[in-house]
Amino acid sequence: MSGQAAAAAAPAAAAADSPKLVEDAGDPLHGLPDCKLISQQVKARVWECASFCGRPCVIKESSSRPYRHDCFRASSRKLPAGGRLKQASFRASSRKLPAGGRLKQEVRSMCRLRKLGLRVPALYYVDAGSSCIYMERVQGTSLQQLLAQHSSDVSGLCAELAAVGRLLAVMHDSGVVHGDLTASKLLVQQQQQQQQQEGASVVLLDLGLSISSSYPEDKGVDLLLLLQDMTQQQQQQQQQDAAAGGDSEASVAQQDEAGVKAFDVMLDSYKKHSKQWSATFNKFAEARTKARQSSKKAAVAAGS
Numbered sequence: 126m127s128g129q130a131a132a133a134a135a136p137a138a139a140a141a142d143s144p145k146l147v148e149d150a151g152d153p154l155h156g157l158p159d160c161k162l163i164s165q166q167v168k169a170r171v172w173e174c175a176s177f178c179g180r181p182c183v184i185k186e187s188s189s190r191p192y193r194h195d196c197f198r199a200s201s202r203k204l205p206a207g208g209r210l211k212q213a214s215f216r217a218s219s220r221k222l223p224a225g226g227r228l229k230q231e232v233r234s235m236c237r238l239r240k241l242g243l244r245v246p247a248l249y250y251v252d253a254g255s256s257c258i259y260m261e262r263v264q265g266t267s268l269q270q271l272l273a274q275h276s277s278d279v280s281g282l283c284a285e286l287a288a289v290g291r292l293l294a295v296m297h298d299s300g301v302v303h304g305d306l307t308a309s310k311l312l313v314q315q316q317q318q319q320q321q322q323e324g325a326s327v328v329l330l331d332l333g334l335s336i337s338s339s340y341p342e343d344k345g346v347d348l349l350l351l352l353q354d355m356t357q358q359q360q361q362q363q364q365q366d367a368a369a370g371g372d373s374e375a376s377v378a379q380q381d382e383a384g385v386k387a388f389d390v391m392l393d394s395y396k397k398h399s400k401q402w403s404a405t406f407n408k409f410a411e412a413r414t415k416a417r418q419s420s421k422k423a424a425v426a427a428g429s
Contacts, residue, residue: 160184169333177259182249185333187228187256227333228256234301234335235260241299243292244314244328263328269308269358272387276362279387285313286387288327290394293351296329297344298399304334306347307354341401345408348395349416352388 159175163183172184228251238245247261268289275282289311296303303310312328336343396402 157184173262177249180249181262182259183246183262185258185260228253228258230335230337231332232258234332234337237299237301238296238329238332241295243295244326245332246328246330263312263314263330265312265314265328267309268311268313268327269354271313272308272355272358273362276359279390282387283390285327286390287394288313290391290396291398292327292329293347293391294395294397294399294402297347297405298401300337300339301332302336302338302343303329303332303347304336305331306351308351308358309354341404341408342412344401344405345410345412348392348405348409349412351391352413353416355388 157174157177161173162170163173164171166188168188170186170188172186174182174184176182177184232248232251235245235248239247246263248258249261250259251257252259268285271282271285272279279286292311293306310330312330314326314328338344392406396406399405
């Protein structure tokens with residue numbers, strides 16, 4: 126009896142996991158074949174579709190907030206009719222921009238970076254009514270995965286890290302700040318590295334929190350976010366190696382040195398390709414010092 130139940134449950138589970146065509150005409154995925162939900166966050170959902178106008182694509186849908194009143198929800202999802210968004214620092218603008226402004230700013234940042242020759246997903250279509258962006262599906266390996274694979278020695282990643290530094294330098298000099306920069310949002314295409322120029326093999330993803338800013342404080346915070354993410358990944362890798370056994374002390378020392386070296390290689394390339402690196406590095410050092418002081422105070426408070 127149990128075997129029959131398992132056999133009956135297997136097709137049902139397969140049907141639930143398999144992609145299907147959305148039949149709701151009001152849904153942004155209506156008419157698109159083989160749509161799969163690959164990521165769901167607080168403010169957005171990311172879908173992968175097999176074909177959009179004959180090309181595989183990724184759809185980023187800004188999640189609605191049903192607890193808000195209809196008038197506020199409609200106004201926040203509507204694109205501004207005209208006028209330039211006020212340029213402000215990262216701390217102020219990240220709180221003031223509504224959902225519609227976020228959509229417009231993300232599209233604007235992607236178009237600006239592509240004009241500069243940097244790799245970002247190509248835009249196919251923008252649906253302001255449903256707050257959806259239809260973009261190119263990019264294949265590659267994230268920098269986070271590459272750092273995990275080379276946790277003890279990053280000498281094989283010097284070319285990739287240098288390309289990341291160049292991309293960030295050109296982006297910051299153009300007045301674009303990512304706002305949520307992590308190693309998982311830097312995609313490396315190693316197969317095309319020999320055919321393209323330096324830095325073209327790195328694709329920048331998820332510009333949903335990007336802003337237009339020329340302040341070195343904002344650029345320094347961008348670098349600090351990347352450093353903190355890389356450090357956190359190294360710590361997680363250390364815990365996994367310690368749980369697996371072996372010489373844990375030597376492993377931790379090697380991974381700490383490798384993590385510092387990886388970020389230093391990226392900073393060296395950033396300095397080489399940026400015309401405004403001095404002010405950015407000064408603000409980065411100040412932000413890093415403040416972050417260390419805050420972590421020490423938090424540790425003391427937790428210990429007491």
